Amino acid sequence: MLTTIGKRLLTVLPTLIGVIIVTFLLTRALPGDPAAYFAGPAASKEAVEQIRVSLGLDKPLPEQFIRYVKDLTQGNLGNSLSTGRPVTTEIVSRLPASAELTLLGLILSMMIAVPLGILAAVKQGSWIDHTCRVVATAGVSLPVFFTGLLLVYVFYYILGWSPAPIGRLDAFTSAPPNYTGFYLIDSLVTGNWETFRATLSQLILPAATLCIFSLAPIARMTRASMLAVLASEFVRTARASGLDGRTVIITYAFRNAMLPVVTTLGMVFSFLLGANVLVEKVFAWPGIGSYAVEALLQSDFAPVQGFVLTMAVLYVLLNLLIDILYGVIDPRVRLEG
Amino acid sequence: MKRREFLKKATALAATAAVPGPSVINSAKAQSRKETLLIVSESGPNNIDIHGVGTNVPGYEVSWNCYDRLISHEMKDVNGTPYYDRDKFKMELAEDMNVGDMSATFKLKKNAKFQDGTPVTAKDVKWSLDRSVSVGGFPTFQMSAGSLTKPEQFVVVDDNTFRIDFARKDRLTIPDVATIVPCIINSELVKKNATEKDPWGLEYTKQNTAGSGAYKVTSWVPGTEVIMERNDAWVGGKLPETKKIIWRIVPSAGNRRALLERGDADISYDLPNKDFVELKSAGKLSIVSTPYSNGVQYIGMNVTQPPFNNPKVRQAVAYAIPYQKIMDAVLFGLAKPSFGAAPDAPTQVAWPQATKYNTDIAKAKALLAEAGFPNGFETTISFDLGFAGVNEPLCVLVQESLAQVGIKVSINKIPGANWRTELNKKTMPLYTNVFSGWLDYPEYFFIWCYHGKNSIFNTMSYQSATCDAFIDGAVTAAANGDKAKYEADVKGMVDTAFADMPRIPLYQPYVNVAMQKNVTGYQYWFHRRLDYRTFVKG
Numbered sequence: 112m113l114t115t116i117g118k119r120l121l122t123v124l125p126t127l128i129g130v131i132i133v134t135f136l137l138t139r140a141l142p143g144d145p146a147a148y149f150a151g152p153a154a155s156k157e158a159v160e161q162i163r164v165s166l167g168l169d170k171p172l173p174e175q176f177i178r179y180v181k182d183l184t185q186g187n188l189g190n191s192l193s194t195g196r197p198v199t200t201e202i203v204s205r206l207p208a209s210a211e212l213t214l215l216g217l218i219l220s221m222m223i224a225v226p227l228g229i230l231a232a233v234k235q236g237s238w239i240d241h242t243c244r245v246v247a248t249a250g251v252s253l254p255v256f257f258t259g260l261l262l263v264y265v266f267y268y269i270l271g272w273s274p275a276p277i278g279r280l281d282a283f284t285s286a287p288p289n290y291t292g293f294y295l296i297d298s299l300v301t302g303n304w305e306t307f308r309a310t311l312s313q314l315i316l317p318a319a320t321l322c323i324f325s326l327a328p329i330a331r332m333t334r335a336s337m338l339a340v341l342a343s344e345f346v347r348t349a350r351a352s353g354l355d356g357r358t359v360i361i362t363y364a365f366r367n368a369m370l371p372v373v374t375t376l377g378m379v380f381s382f383l384l385g386a387n388v389l390v391e392k393v394f395a396w397p398g399i400g401s402y403a404v405e406a407l408l409q410s411d412f413a414p415v416q417g418f419v420l421t422m423a424v425l426y427v428l429l430n431l432l433i434d435i436l437y438g439v440i441d442p443r444v445r446l447e448g
Numbered sequence: 449m450k451r452r453e454f455l456k457k458a459t460a461l462a463a464t465a466a467v468p469g470p471s472v473i474n475s476a477k478a479q480s481r482k483e484t485l486l487i488v489s490e491s492g493p494n495n496i497d498i499h500g501v502g503t504n505v506p507g508y509e510v511s512w513n514c515y516d517r518l519i520s521h522e523m524k525d526v527n528g529t530p531y532y533d534r535d536k537f538k539m540e541l542a543e544d545m546n547v548g549d550m551s552a553t554f555k556l557k558k559n560a561k562f563q564d565g566t567p568v569t570a571k572d573v574k575w576s577l578d579r580s581v582s583v584g585g586f587p588t589f590q591m592s593a594g595s596l597t598k599p600e601q602f603v604v605v606d607d608n609t610f611r612i613d614f615a616r617k618d619r620l621t622i623p624d625v626a627t628i629v630p631c632i633i634n635s636e637l638v639k640k641n642a643t644e645k646d647p648w649g650l651e652y653t654k655q656n657t658a659g660s661g662a663y664k665v666t667s668w669v670p671g672t673e674v675i676m677e678r679n680d681a682w683v684g685g686k687l688p689e690t691k692k693i694i695w696r697i698v699p700s701a702g703n704r705r706a707l708l709e710r711g712d713a714d715i716s717y718d719l720p721n722k723d724f725v726e727l728k729s730a731g732k733l734s735i736v737s738t739p740y741s742n743g744v745q746y747i748g749m750n751v752t753q754p755p756f757n758n759p760k761v762r763q764a765v766a767y768a769i770p771y772q773k774i775m776d777a778v779l780f781g782l783a784k785p786s787f788g789a790a791p792d793a794p795t796q797v798a799w800p801q802a803t804k805y806n807t808d809i810a811k812a813k814a815l816l817a818e819a820g821f822p823n824g825f826e827t828t829i830s831f832d833l834g835f836a837g838v839n840e841p842l843c844v845l846v847q848e849s850l851a852q853v854g855i856k857v858s859i860n861k862i863p864g865a866n867w868r869t870e871l872n873k874k875t876m877p878l879y880t881n882v883f884s885g886w887l888d889y890p891e892y893f894f895i896w897c898y899h900g901k902n903s904i905f906n907t908m909s910y911q912s913a914t915c916d917a918f919i920d921g922a923v924t925a926a927a928n929g930d931k932a933k934y935e936a937d938v939k940g941m942v943d944t945a946f947a948d949m950p951r952i953p954l955y956q957p958y959v960n961v962a963m964q965k966n967v968t969g970y971q972y973w974f975h976r977r978l979d980y981r982t983f984v985k986g
Contacts, residue, residue: 144866144868144869147868147869147872148502148868148869156872156904158584158585158586158588158589159872161584161585162501162502162584162585165501165584166501191670192494192501192502193494193504193670193671194494194670194671196655196670201670204669260700260702260703263702263703263706264706267706267710268706268709268710271710275706275707275710275712275713276698276700276703276706276707277488277696277698277703277707277712277713278672278673278696282484282486282673282694282696283480283481283484392699392700393700393703394703395672395696395697395698395699395700395703397669397671397672401671401699402671405671408834408863408864409864410866
């Protein structure tokens with residue numbers, strides 16, 4: 112098992128090298144001059160040049176690239192101009208914020224979408240099937256920033272049930288000590304219930320927004336793959352053998368229908384992690400997506416490169432995890448290098 | 449289950465499931481809430497030292513509140529809002545200022561201490577000013593605007609006495625010492641943290657405050673929040689009432705407004721104009737609107753290329769701008785018009801002031817015909833997407849209006865990161881932009897924006913020997929105190945600029961600040977950012 116994982120990781124190397132080269136070139140090819148941007152509104156030509164030299168942007172591209180790769184091998188992703196801190200520090204502190212939000216959103220979504228999908232498949236054509244279709248269509252066709260703003264409007268502005276949408280914690284609660292970076296876990300570990308509650312109440316709306324958006328792919332995929340499995344012969348055999356409906360559906364049918372669902376989950380997760388920029392913007396969430404977009408708008412190269420690289424690594428790890436899960440779910444699937 | 453019953457149950461369930469929000473605040477929290485000011489804004493600092501490489505404008509706000517300068521400005525009342533008085537200085541770290549013919553001598557307050565307890569000495573002052581003229585980039589540029597360019601100009605007389613030698617007579621030297629840039633830094637502390645590659649310790653001050661100011665940064669998470677606490681040993685002025693400032697970054701304008709309206713945030717100042725108008729009429733918050741000092745939004749034209757090299761064409765465009773529509777539909781009235789002065793109104797010795805242009809399509813057509821473009825021409829108007837909220841509708845209105853005189857305009861949206869690069873190239877034929885100067889003097893504005901030495905703010909590449917003579921004359925007259933000549937020259941340069949019309953002034957934008965009713969003490973400063981030191985929460 113370990114050797115196969117090792118082999119798998121080796122094949123990833125060329126992908127990563129490609130990602131490094133492409134992001135480096137792409138960020139350089141973008142219009143916009145970071146030196147002019149960071150020289151400030153009142154800078155003279157000389158001031159812009161001074162800044163260009165101090166940022167090392169006056170050097171030829173190959174030299175800049177070699178320096179970048181050299182720094183990378185030492186785990187240094189460079190410094191962010193827009194926040195003034197090393198990119199590694201920023202990503203380490205922001206990734207858990209995005210991951211906590213995305214995971215919670217995904218778990219919520221799974222809890223709703225999977226049962227909904229199964230029911231829709233079992234009772235095809237019934238009202239629950241139609242509900243599933245409506246919910247999925249509505250969820251996927253509402254843009255996340257709209258759902259987010261709507262939820263804020265209703266639950267914060269009108270009803271006042273939800274706390275102010277200003278990030279992971281309200282301004283007067285202090286963050287729990289940093290063990291995992293997941294506030295929910297950190298506050299639980301230290302037994303700080305007040306922080307736990309504050310964190311959870313901040314999380315509910317953005318997580319619900321993500322959940323609504325990701326319902327569709329999961330519910331539809333569950334339904335489709337359940338339908339295929341329910342029509343197969345072994346299910347008919349099981350039914351014919353007099354097994355009760357529950358056993359047939361959960362133990363036999365669903366287990367076999369899980370493979371495509373797991374694939375979808377993996378895809379949805381990695382997609383959400385990078386694409387929840389809008390949710391992060393609406394809820395002032397200090398996540399990784401809003402950081403990357405902000406950096407991009409300011410032609411701040413280092414964070415953009417760091418972000419793409421982190422995402423590539425995450426994606427690779429996630430795929431590996433899913434492949435391993437396949438083997439657990441269906442022993443017929445072999446993990447091959 | 450009946451429908452009505454179901455709904456009832458569902459609502460009850462939802463109500464209990466909702467986690468109690470900020471309504472559950474224990475008494476300790478309530479106390480700290482009272483002594484804390486919660487500010488929300490769109491973006492935060494990237495560096496808390498104004499001398500840093502590429503420090504952004506929010507960073508200036510931190511510097512202003514966490515560092516002291518030798519001197520600052522008194523306040524005066526303008527339309528009910530305290531407004532900095534350009535001509536009256538108040539002592540901050542200095543207890544006395546003596547301005548001579550070619551130098552100014554400052555006595556430092558004897559009990560002034562940096563936040564780590566070391567006394568403030570003339571050595572620190574010299575080191576700080578040396579730093580501001582040596583680090584390059586914006587700080588050095590701002591210092592040079594007041595003829596402060598060389599470390600030799602800064603002299604330590606004794607531990608408590610410091611002198612600035614003037615390079616030449618310049619009326620802007622003393623005002624420049626009161627800007628944000630010449631802040632006084634704890635030199636020993638920073639030197640300890642400096643390296644050979646970084647002799648001025650910029651890496652250290654980027655993340656740490658090392659001043660004697662009224663506040664110190666106790667926590668800063670870039671892009672998320674800045675927390676500042678009061679320095680109880682501050683001697684620069686009256687001790688502030690607010691113990692703690694929490695500055696949260698909330699990118700969504702809608703949410704900033706919701707936070708204000710729900711009473712969760714105390715202050716916000718970068719909301720769309722429409723929101724400010726609605727908030728004002730709702731009357732739940734106090735809204736203060738003040739025109740930018742020495743700032744104008746304008747339409748610029750590149751005078752080096754046809755057709756805009758022809759003054760007649762530029763005047764025609766100036767007559768075809770839908771001024772009033774822009775004021776109403778884009779700004780919702782929250783701006784001060786820079787157009788439409790009465791035809792017989794005399795030119796004032798002031799800047800900004802209104803032009804005599806109004807929307808007059810017939811006149812624009814006639815001027816275009818005279819210039820040899822009876823059927824108009826095609827061109828492109830560019831704007832900065834970073835301020836799309838105002839710029840985009842403004843350009844659409846201009847496009848629509850210019851079409852009436854036959855000028856076909858296409859719109860070019862330029863991303864914020866790219867805007868300055870494009871502006872510096874000076875090749876855009878037609879564009880809209882804002883310029884505003886910290887030092888509120890007409891000649892200061894004109895040196896940057898109209899003078900033939902072609903600074904980067906002379907975005908039109910305007911060259912006029914007549915105008916240059918007036919500007920240079922005004923600068924010299926101001927330095928020598930020749931009032932009559934100064935006034936004549938200022939009028940001269942304004943008249944020349946309005947006749948040649950290389951840039952069309954549209955309006956003075958407003959700084960809009962929204963506060964809870966129990967928050968008082970807002971002051972307008974030349975830098976347009978907040979001064980926390982005077983805020984009081986009732």
